[in-house]
Every structure is written in C-alpha cells, then in structure tokens.
Amino acid sequence: MNNIFDLAIVGAGPAGLMTAKTAAELGLKVTVIEMKQDIKKIKRACSAQFVMDEGYENESVKIQDNKIFFTKSGFDITYTGRSLNIIDNYHHSPRGHKIHLAHPDHRPFAVKFDKGQLLQDLWEDCEKCGVELRLETIAYGGEDMGEHVRIDVKKHENSYSINTRKLVIAEGANAKLTGVFGLNEGRVLFGTPYVVSYTIEGTTGFEPQSWNQFYGSEYHPFAEVMVESSIYGNDTIELTIMGNKDLPPDEIFENLVKNSPMSKHFSNAHVIDKKGCSLKSYASLKKPYSGNVLAIGDSAAHVEVLVQGAFMCGYHAATAIKNELIGKNGFEQYTCWWNQAFDFNRADALELVKLYGSLAMRPKYSDEELDYMFSLLEGEVLNGDFSQFEVPKKVWKAILAHKTQIQSERPILFNKIKNIDELNREGKLN
Ligand SMILES: Cc1cc2nc3c(=O)[nH]c(=O)nc-3n(C[C@H](O)[C@H](O)[C@H](O)COP(=O)(O)OP(=O)(O)OC[C@H]3O[C@@H](n4cnc5c(N)ncnc54)[C@H](O)[C@@H]3O)c2cc1C
Incomplete structure (x- = not known):
C-alpha cells in the first residue's frame, strides 16, 4: 500500500505532539490530525500549571533554562514562554477563615505557564523532525483492518481516508473517536460538568502568586470556586467556575462579581479572556489499547492527566509504537506504565x-x-x-x-x- 504512515495521531494537544516528536525522533513516518486552525490558540479551559511535587504521578518535574525536565522518564521539552511561581495555596471558608498550604522555604508547588507557547515550541521541534500536520481536519471515523488502520477525516467539505500502521488517539477528555474504535465499551461516565475560566484584569485584593479555592453557598451552591494568579500581572486573575446545564457557569459568575463576598475585588475589573469546556468525566481505561489503536492522555483518563501527564503519555506511547512495529508488545508495556504512573488508576x-x-x-x-x-x-x-x-x-x-x-x-x-x-x-x- 502506498502512502501508509507508521503512525497517525489524532489531536495536536500536549499528548499528541509529544508522541509525534518522540516517534519522529525514533525514525517513524508520522502524521498529526488536528481540528483547530492554529495549535497555539487555546480554547478549552486549562489553568496551565505544572505540579512541582516530588514524585507526583511517579515523576518529578524540574524547570530550568527554557527546559522542562522529566527527571524519572529521562526526557525534556523546550519552553520559551512566561512563567509564574505559585507559592501559597489557600482554601477559604464562607466567612473568610483560611487553610493555608505552602513550603516552609517558599519554593513553588506549582508553576504557571503559557499553554499556547508551550504547544508552539513543541510543534517547532516536531517540524524539525519531519512530522506532517493536517490542520482544520476532523477525524470522525475509521476501522482497524488488522494489517493497518483506516482513519476517515474531513477538511471543510473534503472527506478522505488516511492509512496508518498504528493509530494514537490523543483527542482529549471527550473521547469520541476513542468510542468509535470501541475503547469506551463498558466505560462508566460519571457526568459532564461545564467549566468556564475567565481571565480578569484590574482586580484588587487577591494574594499574588497564589492558588485559592472558595467554599460555601455565597460563592457557589455545590462546588468550590477557583481563583489563580495569572502570568499577565498582579492585577490579573483567572477565575474558574464549574456548572451544569441547569446552572451555567456564566450565571454563577454574575452572582460572584456582583453579590458575593469577593465582589469588592472586581469594582474596576473587566474580563479579557474566557475559555470553556464541557468535560466528560469517564472512568479511566485500565487497558487503553485495542488492536493497532492506543488511546493516550485525557482520552484514556479519569478527567485529566494534566499537561505534564500528557507529555509523559506521549513520550511512553511513542516508544510503545516503535516496539510494536518491530514485533515487541509495546502496548502492554505502555499499559503497565500507565496503570502505575497515575493516581486515578490506583483504586x-x-x-x-x-x-x-x-x-x-x-x-x-x-x-x-x-x-x-x-x-x-x-x-x-x-x-x-x-x-x-x-x-x-x-x-x-x-x-x-x-x-x-x-x-x-x-x-x-x-x-x-x-x-x-x-x-x-x-x-x-x-
Ligand atoms: C478547568 C481545567 C483546568 C485545568 N488545569 C490544568 C492545570 O492547571 N495544569 C495542567 O497541566 N492541566 C490542567 N488541565 C488539564 C489539561 O488541560 C489536560 O489534561 C491536557 O491538556 C490533556 O492533554 P491531551 O493532549 O490529552 O488533550 P487536549 O489538550 O484536550 O488536546 C486534544 C487535541 O485534540 C484535538 N481534537 C479532538 N478531537 C479531534 C478530532 N476528532 N479530530 C482532530 N482533532 C481533534 C483538539 O482540538 C485538541 O487540540 C485543566 C483542565 C481543565 C478542564
């Protein structure tokens, strides 16, 4: 068969791009299918912070000189964007009592980053290794034919198919294609909350370099509200609100800025960006592969692997694919790693x-x-x-x-x- 790829990847998020870069470095012929027009334009809500806890998800991340090091897995990623150390973690009660977490030496427990720049930097590395990228292209179907996989895609009005030896699905939490290839069978769906994250400029009174959760009915009828410092300056925050179809986040937002105990912080503030998502909260896939198809990152997770976890999935998935192509059981090795690495895979x-x-x-x-x-x-x-x-x-x-x-x-x-x-x-x- 002409024009067959070693590896096709659906999704140019952190998991997909990391798979592409590593697989291309290992000598594979790789194509990436991405429905967005511009990979660095982030539309989905994401707080974009690295967790710096030693041993978090069986890994320890270090950041130095425009590089993010994954010290246990043994790889690194270039990052040239802004960052902000987060050093105080506050949980606020309705009347303002605080539970405070911090390291005694004030080292950061999280580092915020610019996700668009991170993906752009990673894509530039992919491009250098010869990865092909198909933008504005939606993967909507396909079949594992045994010898190879056929993926059906659509760009504008033009539908066509791509043939590949192995397929990695890195489409994120909504896991639609994961279902098309049969991996969601018997998978429990816990719910589909809506989340909206507002970037707000001109706020006052929030602690700089902090992560905050506000609890109680004056903020939210059934969940906590998150307020995070922003990489865009001390008077800018990100406010993240969860809702559902009966109570949309925008309604809760209106109440928060106008009538809640935190409304005083917003008198001269205005929203400069808004990102949202509906989040299918599936149980994680204990066996994330079937035949020639492997689901990685959020597609296979319980809710989220985070960006650092998505990079780890991508790195290990590429090695698994390489091994599969030379007749070794790479998917089984990946599955062992996957089940040991992530907290949500431990009961x-x-x-x-x-x-x-x-x-x-x-x-x-x-x-x-x-x-x-x-x-x-x-x-x-x-x-x-x-x-x-x-x-x-x-x-x-x-x-x-x-x-x-x-x-x-x-x-x-x-x-x-x-x-x-x-x-x-x-x-x-x-
Ligand atoms: C409210 C919220 C806060 C978060 N906060 C943090 C945080 O602080 N730190 C952190 O690290 N992570 C955070 N995350 C999680 C983080 O965003 C994800 O875990 C991470 O982006 C997963 O990467 P991924 O590559 O698996 O999927 P995604 O980043 O979702 O990428 C999937 C890609 O696939 C594309 N795609 C999907 N379907 C198709 C299709 N059919 N055809 C073609 N392309 C397709 C999408 O356009 C997208 O580009 C947060 C998430 C939410 C919702």
Whole structure:
C-alpha cells in the first residue's frame, strides 16, 4: 500500500505532539490530525500549571533554562514562554477563615505557564523532525483492518481516508473517536460538568502568586470556586467556575462579581479572556489499547492527566509504537506504565477524590460547619503540596487532629466526618 504512515495521531494537544516528536525522533513516518486552525490558540479551559511535587504521578518535574525536565522518564521539552511561581495555596471558608498550604522555604508547588507557547515550541521541534500536520481536519471515523488502520477525516467539505500502521488517539477528555474504535465499551461516565475560566484584569485584593479555592453557598451552591494568579500581572486573575446545564457557569459568575463576598475585588475589573469546556468525566481505561489503536492522555483518563501527564503519555506511547512495529508488545508495556504512573488508576485514589469532593459539596456541610472546620486551622501553615490527591489527605488529617474538640463541640458535624476519621485510623490518609 502506498502512502501508509507508521503512525497517525489524532489531536495536536500536549499528548499528541509529544508522541509525534518522540516517534519522529525514533525514525517513524508520522502524521498529526488536528481540528483547530492554529495549535497555539487555546480554547478549552486549562489553568496551565505544572505540579512541582516530588514524585507526583511517579515523576518529578524540574524547570530550568527554557527546559522542562522529566527527571524519572529521562526526557525534556523546550519552553520559551512566561512563567509564574505559585507559592501559597489557600482554601477559604464562607466567612473568610483560611487553610493555608505552602513550603516552609517558599519554593513553588506549582508553576504557571503559557499553554499556547508551550504547544508552539513543541510543534517547532516536531517540524524539525519531519512530522506532517493536517490542520482544520476532523477525524470522525475509521476501522482497524488488522494489517493497518483506516482513519476517515474531513477538511471543510473534503472527506478522505488516511492509512496508518498504528493509530494514537490523543483527542482529549471527550473521547469520541476513542468510542468509535470501541475503547469506551463498558466505560462508566460519571457526568459532564461545564467549566468556564475567565481571565480578569484590574482586580484588587487577591494574594499574588497564589492558588485559592472558595467554599460555601455565597460563592457557589455545590462546588468550590477557583481563583489563580495569572502570568499577565498582579492585577490579573483567572477565575474558574464549574456548572451544569441547569446552572451555567456564566450565571454563577454574575452572582460572584456582583453579590458575593469577593465582589469588592472586581469594582474596576473587566474580563479579557474566557475559555470553556464541557468535560466528560469517564472512568479511566485500565487497558487503553485495542488492536493497532492506543488511546493516550485525557482520552484514556479519569478527567485529566494534566499537561505534564500528557507529555509523559506521549513520550511512553511513542516508544510503545516503535516496539510494536518491530514485533515487541509495546502496548502492554505502555499499559503497565500507565496503570502505575497515575493516581486515578490506583483504586484508593478515587475514594479520596470522593472525600475531597465532600468537603466542597455544600449540601453535605453547611456554611457554618465549613467556617468551624476551617477556623480550627487558622494561622497554621500546612506543608505545601499541590497534588489533588495529597492536599485533601493533608487537610483532613489536620482537621482530624482536632477530633476530640469537634466531637464535643459539634457532634452532628462529627457524625458527617466519621467515615474520613475511619480512613485516617486505617492509615489511608498517610
Ligand atoms: C478547568 C481545567 C483546568 C485545568 N488545569 C490544568 C492545570 O492547571 N495544569 C495542567 O497541566 N492541566 C490542567 N488541565 C488539564 C489539561 O488541560 C489536560 O489534561 C491536557 O491538556 C490533556 O492533554 P491531551 O493532549 O490529552 O488533550 P487536549 O489538550 O484536550 O488536546 C486534544 C487535541 O485534540 C484535538 N481534537 C479532538 N478531537 C479531534 C478530532 N476528532 N479530530 C482532530 N482533532 C481533534 C483538539 O482540538 C485538541 O487540540 C485543566 C483542565 C481543565 C478542564
């Protein structure tokens, strides 16, 4: 067959581009299919920060001299854009009590970056290795023919097919093509929240270099609201709000800036950018491949692998493809790595996410109960981590250090947190 690629990749996000670069460096003939017109234009909501916790998702990321080093996997990526160190992590109760996490030496637990520039830098490296990029092209179907894979694509009104020995699906969280190739069969869908992230200039009163979560009914009826410092200056923030089809994020946003305890910070502010997404929250794929097709990054994840995780997936996927093409079982090797690397692939982690959610979900705790629990930790600084799995453990352990007091002062509240106390006693919060 003429014109067959070694590897076709659907999606020029961080997972797809990293696969393309690494596979091309390994000598493969690679094409990337991307529906956007411009890969550096980011439309989906993304806070764009690297998690700097040692050992996070079995990796440790270091940033130095325009390079991002993945020290365990042994690769690096060029990044020439702006960055901002995030050093304080605050959880705010309805009446302003704060739980504060930070490293004692003020080193950053997260580093914000410009995602568009990061993808542009990565694409330039792909181009140097001879990767072909098909922009404004949607992959909508296809079939694994055994010897090769056929992918059906459409650019404007023009439909055609591409033949490839192996296919990597790196289409992100909505995982449509993943379904077309049969990988979503039996996969649980937990829900499809809407998320909108507003970049707002001219704000006052938010801590610089910080990540904040605001809890309670005056901010949001059922979830926390996130406020992050921005790479665009101290008077600019990113405000991220989750909603659903009955309560869209824009409605919550209007209330926040006009009627909530944080509205005073917005008197002279205006929105300079808005990004959104609907987020299919699938269970992760424990076996992310079938035949000649491998799903990586958010397409195979429970919600998200983050940008750094997407790079890791891309790097390991390319090696897997190379091995598959020389007759080794690369997809099985990838699957072992995938299941060990990510917290959401370890059963207990999902349990902990549920517990963390239960701190945010106001119907479970009243505003008064949130104020009470947060006030117990006022003035303390918990040792900073940023992982969505480590932070809840730390916060709950710190609250439970006041267990006897809670039991005697708030017996009803204590009853609500009894299951978390049990986890603590079983050592699962360590
Ligand atoms: C609210 C929010 C906050 C976040 N905050 C952070 C954060 O702070 N730090 C962090 O690292 N990550 C964050 N993330 C997660 C991060 O954005 C993702 O985990 C990461 O981008 C996943 O990379 P990916 O390459 O797997 O998918 P994506 O980045 O989604 O890329 C998929 C690409 O595929 C293309 N595509 C999709 N379908 C097709 C098709 N059929 N044909 C052709 N092209 C297609 C898309 O246009 C896109 O370019 C956040 C996400 C959300 C929603």
